[in-house]
Amino acid sequence: MSIGSPDSTVGVEEHPASAEPVRTAATPHGKSPSRIAFDRLRKDKVAVICASIVLFFILVAVLAPLLAKLEGQDISTFNTRQIDEFGYPTIGITPDHWFGIEPKTGRDNFARWVYGARPSLIIAFLATVVGTAIGVVMGLLAGFLGGWVDRVISWLIDFVLSLPFLLFAIALVPIVESLRGGSFNLTPEDQANIRFYVLIFVLAFFGWAGLARIIRGEVLSLREREFVLAAKAIGVPTWQVLFKELLPNLVAPIVISASLAVPAYVTAEAGLSFLGVGLVEPKPSWGQTIAVATNWYKADPLYLWLPVIGITALVLALALLGDAIRDAFDPKTRR
Amino acid sequence: MLYFVARRLVSALSVVLATLIATFALFFIAPTDPAAAICGERNCTQQRYEEITKNLHLDRPKVEQFADYTIGIFAGRDFTTSGVTQHCAAPCLGFSFKNDRPVTELIGSRFPVTLSLVLGYAVLVLTIGVFVGSMAAKRRGSLGDRALMTSTLVVSSVPYYIVALMVALYLTIVYPILPRGEWTPPSENFGKFIAGLLTPWLVLGIYNCTSYARYSRGSMVETLSEDYIRTARAKGLSDRVVTYKHALRSGLIPVVTIFGLDIAGSLGGAIFTERIFDLPGLGQLVLDSLNNYDLPVIMGTVLVASVIIVAMNFLVDIGYSLIDPRVRLS
Numbered sequence: 001m002s003i004g005s006p007d008s009t010v011g012v013e014e015h016p017a018s019a020e021p022v023r024t025a026a027t028p029h030g031k032s033p034s035r036i037a038f039d040r041l042r043k044d045k046v047a048v049i050c051a052s053i054v055l056f057f058i059l060v061a062v063l064a065p066l067l068a069k070l071e072g073q074d075i076s077t078f079n080t081r082q083i084d085e086f087g088y089p090t091i092g093i094t095p096d097h098w099f100g101i102e103p104k105t106g107r108d109n110f111a112r113w114v115y116g117a118r119p120s121l122i123i124a125f126l127a128t129v130v131g132t133a134i135g136v137v138m139g140l141l142a143g144f145l146g147g148w149v150d151r152v153i154s155w156l157i158d159f160v161l162s163l164p165f166l167l168f169a170i171a172l173v174p175i176v177e178s179l180r181g182g183s184f185n186l187t188p189e190d191q192a193n194i195r196f197y198v199l200i201f202v203l204a205f206f207g208w209a210g211l212a213r214i215i216r217g218e219v220l221s222l223r224e225r226e227f228v229l230a231a232k233a234i235g236v237p238t239w240q241v242l243f244k245e246l247l248p249n250l251v252a253p254i255v256i257s258a259s260l261a262v263p264a265y266v267t268a269e270a271g272l273s274f275l276g277v278g279l280v281e282p283k284p285s286w287g288q289t290i291a292v293a294t295n296w297y298k299a300d301p302l303y304l305w306l307p308v309i310g311i312t313a314l315v316l317a318l319a320l321l322g323d324a325i326r327d328a329f330d331p332k333t334r335r
Numbered sequence: 336m337l338y339f340v341a342r343r344l345v346s347a348l349s350v351v352l353a354t355l356i357a358t359f360a361l362f363f364i365a366p367t368d369p370a371a372a373i374c375g376e377r378n379c380t381q382q383r384y385e386e387i388t389k390n391l392h393l394d395r396p397k398v399e400q401f402a403d404y405t406i407g408i409f410a411g412r413d414f415t416t417s418g419v420t421q422h423c424a425a426p427c428l429g430f431s432f433k434n435d436r437p438v439t440e441l442i443g444s445r446f447p448v449t450l451s452l453v454l455g456y457a458v459l460v461l462t463i464g465v466f467v468g469s470m471a472a473k474r475r476g477s478l479g480d481r482a483l484m485t486s487t488l489v490v491s492s493v494p495y496y497i498v499a500l501m502v503a504l505y506l507t508i509v510y511p512i513l514p515r516g517e518w519t520p521p522s523e524n525f526g527k528f529i530a531g532l533l534t535p536w537l538v539l540g541i542y543n544c545t546s547y548a549r550y551s552r553g554s555m556v557e558t559l560s561e562d563y564i565r566t567a568r569a570k571g572l573s574d575r576v577v578t579y580k581h582a583l584r585s586g587l588i589p590v591v592t593i594f595g596l597d598i599a600g601s602l603g604g605a606i607f608t609e610r611i612f613d614l615p616g617l618g619q620l621v622l623d624s625l626n627n628y629d630l631p632v633i634m635g636t637v638l639v640a641s642v643i644i645v646a647m648n649f650l651v652d653i654g655y656s657l658i659d660p661r662v663r664l665s
Contacts, residue, residue, distance in 0.1 A: 155350075162644050162645050164600065164637065166606050167633075170621055173625070174625060274496060275622060276626075277625065290500070304504075311494060315492060319492035
């Protein structure tokens with residue numbers, strides 16, 4: 001199906017995960033809703049193309065050392081000989097340097113580009129996993145237990161959602177660094193590592209609340225259903241009801257929310273690095289390269305365009321894939 | 336209704352209080368040495384360090400420090416630096432020992448920039464977004480509708496700062512089609528003020544109108560299928576009156592809700608726009624403060640932005656319940 005379908009404006013929360021699979025002649029009995037969604041996804045051309053682009057970037061990230069070795073360069077060698085006295089590179093694209101070299105330092109662009117795919121993907125995926133896990137547990141507890149647990153968690157959700165995300169992310173960086181003795185006393189490697197974990201923490205901290213709210217709403221309606229009442233009646237322990245009875249019925253909202261979170265986190269990570277609060281040297285990262293490259297974009301456009309194209313293609317593919325996944329899980333668009 | 340307002344007010348105030356405590360904890364309890372953190376690690380003299388400790392009573396219990404800070408917000412407090420006592424009038428959000436000025440003053444001097452940016456953006460995004468959305472809803476399912484909705488999805492999937500950066504570099508500098516972003520106070524030269532903000536307004540407005548178009552399209556599609564619209568048509572009203580007078584009114588309610596929250600968020604979060612177009616607003620203030628480790632300024636800005644968001648949330652809820660009485664019951 002096409003990405004601009006009339007129902008693509010519908011939000012995640014409106015799609016009941018609990019919807020029974022629509023059993024028509026075309027969908028044989030015994031197919032789970034996830035199976036049906038996956039089958040629909042496979043027939044969606046946009047989704048397949050986007051998935052291959054995402055796969056390409058994952059391969060680039062995983063095989064980064066191999067690709068750099070193939071080219072014969074690494075990320076930290078300063079080729080100062082190919083840099084003129086004003087810092088401009090004297091060479092363009094050569095067999096030695098496939099994408100040219102960085103202005104001023106002369107490091108290899110290709111090697112830094114393939115390594116730059118790593119932090120974007122790792123941070124986004126880790127933050128999604130952590131945020132989704134917290135969101136699911138909080139939502140399940142709030143919705144199922146009700147009472148004061150629900151009130152506390154709902155208040156927490158409101159609280160997190162009313163914090164200004166960007167500002168808090170910026171504020172957290174110097175605080176965490178001062179805990180470790182201040183950025184002045186840290187080696188560049190330590191600072192880069194701290195920033196890496198701070199980013200995952202910040203993204204997950206702000207990411208769980210939205211999902212928790214959706215899960216809570218779903219659980220509120222699910223817990224009155226017969227199968228849950230039956231499980232409770234025969235004395236199944238609460239945790240088992242939560243994770244064995246309820247969780248399988250929440251696959252759709254969880255998958256949808258996670259697939260929409262990944263592109264958002266890639267965007268956020270690169271954006272924060274662009275502002276100077278994300279990853280720092282010596283870790284190669286696209287966002288940070290863009291920030292530096294804006295000083296050289298006239299003399300060395302390739303230096304700027306490489307990370308720009310990387311982020312744009314990756315985020316676009318992830319976002320359109322997320323949208324296709326949402327449509328595939330949506331019972332309203334089932335034909 | 337009164338009960339509903341009171342309940343929402345209590346919950347809004349509790350969130351504000353929690354934000355206050357959370358920011359205070361973040362800036363005064365988390366760092367092992369708040370005085371050193373506030374002083375900044377580069378060029379912090381011993382004298383300045385002691386001044387900060389004395390001014391903020393950092394040698395006293397944390398609860399007392401928190402009380403000091405909170406009282407300062409409502410009653411103001413005094414700070415002494417290099418022998419000069421400065422009064423920080425209420426609402427005092429702390430003192431920037433880097434700039435020798437109260438944080439409130441610094442924020443106040445930058446706020447007009449962000450406010451002008453957000454107001455212009457608000458007008459643009461609402462008019463373009465709602466117009467495009469309702470046009471698409473009227474021609475639902477047509478080729479134009481599908482093309483429009485596909486393009487909004489694609490545009491909104493590209494990171495905002497990439498779009499803004501490319502426009503800034505290529506359309507204002509390399510090919511100067513649009514004026515460069517710069518800040519001129521409107522009282523000084525109104526023409527220059529508009530010209531300097533034109534490009535940021537356009538970029539913000541056109542990029543973000545995509546999501547508004549999708550929201551208003553969705554809500555208009557629903558409204559256009561209601562019975563009273565059929566009645567209006569049956570009465571023989573013209574298509575324009577039906578769409579823009581009858582349908583748009585109720586179709587806009589959910590859009591206005593999102594609009595309120597978006598504006599509140601932008602007031603604290605126009606950071607990318609300000610950075611890329613070189614506008615000295617609140618976002619730029621935070622980034623500058625980060626570079627010289629001026630923690631009180633960051634703390635003050637975080638607080639102001641949170642309060643704006645909570646207040647806007649509250650207003651939107653109240654406004655919504657006035658329009659739609661069903662909200663009050665839930």
